[in-house]
Amino acid sequence: MSNYAIEFDDVVAGYKDFMILNNLSFQAKKGAITLLLGPNGAGKSTVLKTLFGLLKVRNGKIRLDGKDITGSSSRQLLDAGIAFVPQGRNLFGQLSVWQNLELGGITLGARTTHARIPEVLEFFPRVKERLHSQAAALSGGEQKQLEIGRALLLRPKVILIDEPSIGLSPMVVADVFKLLRALVDKGTTVLMVEQNVKSALKIADEAIALESGRRVLQTTAAALLDDPHIERLFLGSGHGAAPGKAVAA
Numbered sequence: 001m002s003n004y005a006i007e008f009d010d011v012v013a014g015y016k017d018f019m020i021l022n023n024l025s026f027q028a029k030k031g032a033i034t035l036l037l038g039p040n041g042a043g044k045s046t047v048l049k050t051l052f053g054l055l056k057v058r059n060g061k062i063r064l065d066g067k068d069i070t071g072s073s074s075r076q077l078l079d080a081g082i083a084f085v086p087q088g089r090n091l092f093g094q095l096s097v098w099q100n101l102e103l104g105g106i107t108l109g110a111r112t113t114h115a116r117i118p119e120v121l122e123f124f125p126r127v128k129e130r131l132h133s134q135a136a137a138l139s140g141g142e143q144k145q146l147e148i149g150r151a152l153l154l155r156p157k158v159i160l161i162d163e164p165s166i167g168l169s170p171m172v173v174a175d176v177f178k179l180l181r182a183l184v185d186k187g188t189t190v191l192m193v194e195q196n197v198k199s200a201l202k203i204a205d206e207a208i209a210l211e212s213g214r215r216v217l218q219t220t221a222a223a224l225l226d227d228p229h230i231e232r233l234f235l236g237s238g239h240g241a242a243p244g245k246a247v248a249a
Protein backbone atom coordinates (compact mmCIF):
# COMPACT_ATOMS: atom_id res chain seq x y z
CA MET A 1 0.00 0.00 0.00
CA SER A 2 1.27 3.43 -0.92
CA ASN A 3 1.69 6.16 1.72
CA TYR A 4 0.67 8.62 -0.93
CA ALA A 5 -2.87 9.39 -1.99
CA ILE A 6 -1.69 11.13 -5.13
CA GLU A 7 1.51 10.82 -7.16
CA PHE A 8 2.46 12.78 -10.25
CA ASP A 9 5.33 11.26 -12.17
CA ASP A 10 6.85 13.42 -14.92
CA VAL A 11 3.42 14.70 -15.94
CA VAL A 12 3.10 16.83 -19.05
CA ALA A 13 -0.27 18.52 -19.67
CA GLY A 14 -1.65 21.77 -21.01
CA TYR A 15 -4.04 23.47 -23.37
CA LYS A 16 -3.96 22.57 -27.09
CA ASP A 17 -0.30 22.78 -28.10
CA PHE A 18 0.72 24.84 -25.10
CA MET A 19 2.07 22.69 -22.29
CA ILE A 20 1.71 24.13 -18.77
CA LEU A 21 2.90 21.21 -16.64
CA ASN A 22 6.42 20.35 -17.68
CA ASN A 23 7.47 16.96 -16.36
CA LEU A 24 5.88 17.69 -13.02
CA SER A 25 6.52 15.18 -10.23
CA PHE A 26 5.19 15.40 -6.68
CA GLN A 27 3.47 13.30 -4.03
CA ALA A 28 0.59 14.16 -1.70
CA LYS A 29 0.46 12.14 1.52
CA LYS A 30 -2.66 10.29 2.59
CA GLY A 31 -4.71 11.90 5.34
CA ALA A 32 -2.92 15.22 4.96
CA ILE A 33 -3.55 18.69 3.52
CA THR A 34 -1.09 19.47 0.76
CA LEU A 35 -0.99 23.05 -0.43
CA LEU A 36 -0.02 23.99 -3.98
CA LEU A 37 1.70 27.36 -4.07
CA GLY A 38 3.38 29.50 -6.69
CA PRO A 39 3.07 32.69 -8.69
CA ASN A 40 0.14 33.42 -11.01
CA GLY A 41 0.23 31.18 -14.02
CA ALA A 42 2.57 28.61 -12.40
CA GLY A 43 0.07 25.85 -13.23
CA LYS A 44 -1.57 25.20 -9.85
CA SER A 45 -5.15 25.07 -11.15
CA THR A 46 -3.89 23.09 -14.12
CA VAL A 47 -2.64 20.39 -11.71
CA LEU A 48 -6.14 20.01 -10.25
CA LYS A 49 -7.83 20.02 -13.66
CA THR A 50 -5.39 17.41 -14.98
CA LEU A 51 -5.85 15.28 -11.89
CA PHE A 52 -9.62 15.40 -12.33
CA GLY A 53 -9.42 14.25 -15.93
CA LEU A 54 -10.37 17.61 -17.46
CA LEU A 55 -7.08 17.94 -19.32
CA LYS A 56 -5.30 15.20 -21.22
CA VAL A 57 -2.07 13.81 -19.77
CA ARG A 58 0.39 14.00 -22.70
CA ASN A 59 3.18 12.21 -20.89
CA GLY A 60 3.93 10.73 -17.48
CA LYS A 61 1.73 8.97 -14.93
CA ILE A 62 -0.75 9.90 -12.21
CA ARG A 63 -1.48 7.46 -9.38
CA LEU A 64 -4.24 7.31 -6.77
CA ASP A 65 -3.33 5.12 -3.78
CA GLY A 66 -0.55 3.62 -5.88
CA LYS A 67 -2.91 2.71 -8.72
CA ASP A 68 -2.40 4.17 -12.19
CA ILE A 69 -5.30 6.52 -13.02
CA THR A 70 -3.66 8.26 -16.00
CA GLY A 71 -6.23 8.95 -18.70
CA SER A 72 -9.27 8.20 -16.50
CA SER A 73 -12.41 10.24 -17.12
CA SER A 74 -13.86 12.57 -14.48
CA ARG A 75 -16.71 10.11 -13.96
CA GLN A 76 -14.25 7.26 -13.35
CA LEU A 77 -12.29 9.48 -10.96
CA LEU A 78 -15.43 10.39 -9.01
CA ASP A 79 -16.19 6.70 -8.67
CA ALA A 80 -12.59 6.10 -7.56
CA GLY A 81 -13.04 8.65 -4.75
CA ILE A 82 -11.75 11.98 -6.07
CA ALA A 83 -13.97 15.06 -5.73
CA PHE A 84 -13.22 18.47 -7.26
CA VAL A 85 -14.38 21.84 -5.88
CA PRO A 86 -13.35 24.33 -8.59
CA GLN A 87 -12.54 28.00 -8.17
CA GLY A 88 -15.46 30.49 -8.05
CA ARG A 89 -19.17 29.81 -7.80
CA ASN A 90 -20.27 26.44 -9.06
CA LEU A 91 -23.82 26.04 -7.80
CA PHE A 92 -27.09 26.09 -9.70
CA GLY A 93 -28.14 29.46 -8.29
CA GLN A 94 -31.83 29.23 -9.26
CA LEU A 95 -32.21 25.81 -7.65
CA SER A 96 -32.66 25.22 -3.93
CA VAL A 97 -29.96 24.10 -1.55
CA TRP A 98 -31.63 20.67 -1.40
CA GLN A 99 -31.76 20.39 -5.22
CA ASN A 100 -28.09 21.31 -5.48
CA LEU A 101 -27.26 18.54 -3.03
CA GLU A 102 -29.42 16.08 -4.97
CA LEU A 103 -27.52 16.95 -8.14
CA GLY A 104 -24.24 16.38 -6.32
CA GLY A 105 -25.33 12.83 -5.70
CA ILE A 106 -26.43 12.15 -9.25
CA THR A 107 -23.86 9.38 -9.68
CA LEU A 108 -25.05 7.71 -6.45
CA GLY A 109 -28.76 7.35 -7.16
CA ALA A 110 -31.59 9.03 -5.26
CA ARG A 111 -31.80 6.58 -2.37
CA THR A 112 -28.17 6.79 -1.36
CA THR A 113 -28.13 10.55 -1.92
CA HIS A 114 -31.16 11.14 0.29
CA ALA A 115 -29.68 8.95 2.99
CA ARG A 116 -26.42 10.87 2.95
CA ILE A 117 -27.71 14.47 2.76
CA PRO A 118 -28.52 14.71 6.51
CA GLU A 119 -25.10 13.34 7.39
CA VAL A 120 -23.38 16.01 5.25
CA LEU A 121 -25.58 18.81 6.58
CA GLU A 122 -24.40 18.10 10.12
CA PHE A 123 -21.18 19.89 9.13
CA PHE A 124 -23.06 22.99 7.96
CA PRO A 125 -25.77 24.09 10.44
CA ARG A 126 -26.35 27.44 8.67
CA VAL A 127 -26.87 25.76 5.32
CA LYS A 128 -29.10 23.13 6.93
CA GLU A 129 -31.48 25.85 8.12
CA ARG A 130 -31.92 27.06 4.54
CA LEU A 131 -32.56 23.84 2.65
CA HIS A 132 -35.40 25.34 0.61
CA SER A 133 -33.77 28.69 -0.19
CA GLN A 134 -32.37 29.35 -3.62
CA ALA A 135 -28.65 28.63 -3.60
CA ALA A 136 -28.00 32.12 -5.01
CA ALA A 137 -29.59 33.63 -1.89
CA LEU A 138 -26.95 32.14 0.42
CA SER A 139 -23.95 34.19 1.48
CA GLY A 140 -20.66 33.56 -0.32
CA GLY A 141 -19.37 31.50 2.58
CA GLU A 142 -22.52 29.40 2.77
CA GLN A 143 -22.34 28.80 -0.98
CA LYS A 144 -18.77 27.55 -0.67
CA GLN A 145 -19.81 25.34 2.24
CA LEU A 146 -22.64 23.95 0.11
CA GLU A 147 -20.18 23.19 -2.68
CA ILE A 148 -17.96 21.35 -0.23
CA GLY A 149 -21.03 19.55 1.16
CA ARG A 150 -22.00 18.51 -2.35
CA ALA A 151 -18.53 17.02 -2.79
CA LEU A 152 -18.75 15.26 0.60
CA LEU A 153 -21.89 13.40 -0.48
CA LEU A 154 -19.57 11.20 -2.49
CA ARG A 155 -17.57 10.36 0.66
CA PRO A 156 -14.41 11.13 -1.29
CA LYS A 157 -10.97 9.84 -0.37
CA VAL A 158 -9.40 12.89 -1.95
CA ILE A 159 -10.79 16.43 -2.23
CA LEU A 160 -9.26 18.79 -4.79
CA ILE A 161 -10.12 22.36 -3.89
CA ASP A 162 -9.15 25.47 -5.85
CA GLU A 163 -8.95 28.82 -4.02
CA PRO A 164 -11.79 28.23 -1.56
CA SER A 165 -11.19 31.55 0.22
CA ILE A 166 -11.86 33.83 -2.77
CA GLY A 167 -14.52 36.40 -1.94
CA LEU A 168 -14.98 35.21 1.65
CA SER A 169 -14.44 37.17 4.85
CA PRO A 170 -11.52 36.06 7.06
CA MET A 171 -13.93 34.57 9.61
CA VAL A 172 -15.70 32.48 7.01
CA VAL A 173 -12.36 31.40 5.54
CA ALA A 174 -11.31 30.23 8.99
CA ASP A 175 -14.51 28.11 9.19
CA VAL A 176 -13.86 26.56 5.77
CA PHE A 177 -10.25 25.77 6.68
CA LYS A 178 -11.35 24.31 10.04
CA LEU A 179 -13.78 22.05 8.25
CA LEU A 180 -11.10 20.84 5.82
CA ARG A 181 -8.80 20.14 8.76
CA ALA A 182 -11.54 18.14 10.52
CA LEU A 183 -12.14 16.06 7.39
CA VAL A 184 -8.45 15.36 7.03
CA ASP A 185 -8.17 14.38 10.67
CA LYS A 186 -10.76 11.70 9.90
CA GLY A 187 -8.63 10.34 7.05
CA THR A 188 -9.58 12.37 3.96
CA THR A 189 -6.78 13.76 1.79
CA VAL A 190 -6.93 17.37 0.59
CA LEU A 191 -4.97 18.92 -2.25
CA MET A 192 -5.60 22.67 -2.19
CA VAL A 193 -4.62 25.70 -4.24
CA GLU A 194 -4.82 28.84 -2.10
CA GLN A 195 -3.50 32.40 -2.45
CA ASN A 196 -4.23 33.05 1.20
CA VAL A 197 -0.92 31.34 1.90
CA LYS A 198 -0.23 32.13 5.52
CA SER A 199 -3.68 31.13 6.80
CA ALA A 200 -3.66 28.02 4.64
CA LEU A 201 -0.21 26.96 5.85
CA LYS A 202 -1.50 27.03 9.42
CA ILE A 203 -3.94 24.19 8.70
CA ALA A 204 -1.84 22.40 6.04
CA ASP A 205 0.68 19.60 6.50
CA GLU A 206 2.79 19.88 3.35
CA ALA A 207 3.46 22.56 0.78
CA ILE A 208 4.59 22.26 -2.80
CA ALA A 209 5.71 25.30 -4.76
CA LEU A 210 5.42 25.36 -8.53
CA GLU A 211 7.03 27.60 -11.04
CA SER A 212 6.45 27.30 -14.80
CA GLY A 213 4.77 23.94 -14.30
CA ARG A 214 7.63 22.43 -12.33
CA ARG A 215 8.05 21.70 -8.65
CA VAL A 216 10.63 24.02 -7.15
CA LEU A 217 10.04 23.20 -3.49
CA GLN A 218 8.36 20.57 -1.33
CA THR A 219 8.46 20.96 2.41
CA THR A 220 6.34 20.82 5.55
CA ALA A 221 3.83 23.61 6.08
CA ALA A 222 5.42 24.32 9.48
CA ALA A 223 8.88 24.86 7.96
CA LEU A 224 7.47 27.26 5.40
CA LEU A 225 5.55 29.27 7.98
CA ASP A 226 8.86 29.87 9.76
CA ASP A 227 10.56 30.93 6.53
CA PRO A 228 11.09 34.71 6.47
CA HIS A 229 11.26 34.64 2.65
CA ILE A 230 7.87 33.03 2.17
CA GLU A 231 6.71 35.89 -0.12
CA ARG A 232 8.95 34.68 -2.91
CA LEU A 233 6.49 31.85 -3.48
CA PHE A 234 3.98 34.36 -4.83
CA LEU A 235 6.48 35.99 -7.10
CA GLY A 236 8.76 33.29 -8.46
CA SER A 237 12.44 32.77 -7.83
CA GLY A 238 13.50 35.67 -10.05
CA HIS A 239 12.14 38.06 -7.41
CA GLY A 240 12.94 36.40 -4.13
CA ALA A 241 15.64 35.67 -1.62
CA ALA A 242 17.42 32.43 -0.81
CA PRO A 243 15.27 29.46 0.23
CA GLY A 244 15.77 29.87 3.99
CA LYS A 245 14.87 26.80 6.01
CA ALA A 246 12.68 25.15 3.41
CA VAL A 247 14.06 22.07 1.67
CA ALA A 248 14.43 22.42 -2.08
CA ALA A 249 12.70 19.63 -4.00
Ligand SMILES: Nc1ncnc2c1ncn2[C@@H]1O[C@H](COP(=O)(O)OP(=O)(O)OP(=O)(O)O)[C@@H](O)[C@H]1O
Pocket: 015, 020, 038, 039, 040, 041, 042, 043, 044, 045, 046, 047, 193
Ligand atom coordinates in the same frame (compact mmCIF):
# COMPACT_ATOMS: atom_id res chain seq x y z
N1 LIG B 1 -8.49 27.30 -20.70
C1 LIG B 1 -7.24 27.70 -20.94
N2 LIG B 1 -6.76 27.80 -22.20
C2 LIG B 1 -5.49 28.17 -22.46
N3 LIG B 1 -4.59 28.51 -21.51
C3 LIG B 1 -5.00 28.46 -20.25
C4 LIG B 1 -6.34 28.05 -19.88
N4 LIG B 1 -6.43 28.09 -18.53
C5 LIG B 1 -5.22 28.49 -18.06
N5 LIG B 1 -4.37 28.71 -19.09
C6 LIG B 1 -2.98 29.15 -18.95
O1 LIG B 1 -2.26 28.16 -18.22
C7 LIG B 1 -1.28 28.78 -17.39
C8 LIG B 1 -1.40 28.23 -15.99
O2 LIG B 1 -2.67 28.55 -15.50
P1 LIG B 1 -3.19 28.07 -14.07
O3 LIG B 1 -4.60 28.57 -13.93
O4 LIG B 1 -2.94 26.63 -13.88
O5 LIG B 1 -2.23 28.88 -13.12
P2 LIG B 1 -2.26 29.05 -11.57
O6 LIG B 1 -0.91 28.68 -11.06
O7 LIG B 1 -3.44 28.35 -11.00
O8 LIG B 1 -2.37 30.61 -11.41
P3 LIG B 1 -3.53 31.59 -11.00
O9 LIG B 1 -3.27 31.87 -9.58
O10 LIG B 1 -3.32 32.75 -11.88
O11 LIG B 1 -4.84 30.87 -11.25
C9 LIG B 1 -1.50 30.29 -17.50
O12 LIG B 1 -0.50 30.78 -18.36
C10 LIG B 1 -2.87 30.40 -18.12
O13 LIG B 1 -2.96 31.54 -18.93
